[in-house]
Amino acid sequence: MLSYRHGFHAGNHADVLKHLIEVALIDYLGQKGTPFWYIDTHAGAGVYSLTEGFAAKNAEYQSGIARLWERTDLPEALARYVDLVRVLNPDGKLALYPGSPWFAAEAMSRSDKLRLFELHPTDAPILAENFAEQGRRVHVKQGDGFEGIKAILPPPPRRALMLIDPPYEDKRDYQHVVGALKEALKRFSTGVYAVWYPCLSRREIGDMLEAMKKLPAKNWLHVRLDVQSPSADGFGMHGSGMFILNAPWTLPAMLKDVMPYLVATLGQDRGARYTLEQGGDL
DSSP, X not given: OOOOOGGGGTTSHHHHHHHHHHHHHHHHHHTTOSOOEEEESSOTTSEEESSSSHHHHHOGGGGTGGGTTTOSOOOHHHHHHHHHHHHTOTTXXXXXXXXXXXXXXXXXXXXXXXXXXXXXXXXXXXXXXXXGGGGGGEEEEESOHHHHGGGTOSOTTSOEEEEEOXXXXXXXXXXXXHHHHHHHHHHOTTOEEEEEEXXXXXXXXXXXXXXXXXSSSSEEEEEEEEOSOOOTTSOSOOEEEEEEESOOTTHHHHHHHHHHHHHHHHOOSTTOEEEEEEEEOO
């Protein structure tokens, strides 16, 4: 399905969680000083306006990044994430929100490379335009990221972070995620794999999580942020989660520090809470 446009949701509570963790993973990989790749299976358009177009229509950012923008008590990892958003808004006004590829390009060393996939026929050219000045460092391909990763794994530097965050409009995406991870681990067992998912009233989510816990990775870490109670009619997203395979040992402590703050700051009712669990050698 090609109806999904991330611009409608840019900067919301789910983006806060996803990009906080993405930046933490990139910073960890960057500590070693040797090159690595960032691979994004569903990269979107790269940058989004919050004052016009899709994002302004629903203004979901008001329940996400906007709640952190003026805070002076941010935990260190959360401040790092917000500071990167400020790079895109140098006048201090929250007008633009970066997508996952932009965070990666800004946080990574110039010697690191990005491989970006986007299927949507409108967003893919915009993505390419947004990174045109990056030259050969960034390669954008319009196509199915689930299929595209097969041709680039293992990456030449044998170090990489892969972000997988499909829209899940098609319920088969939950199975596609597990299938893509199985294939990726066969080709590149030491990669760091981060999967984002929405909290919805769907059985497929639980099935996907249980399947990912059984994959042959060194370890796994699962964090979930519920910002409100599920609606009585079962519709709508009440939170989101991230599932990381081969997670760095520093991630659990960071999340234990940050997640209570996010619950207090982004929570919308008494159903706000977080879940943190891990398995394997972590």
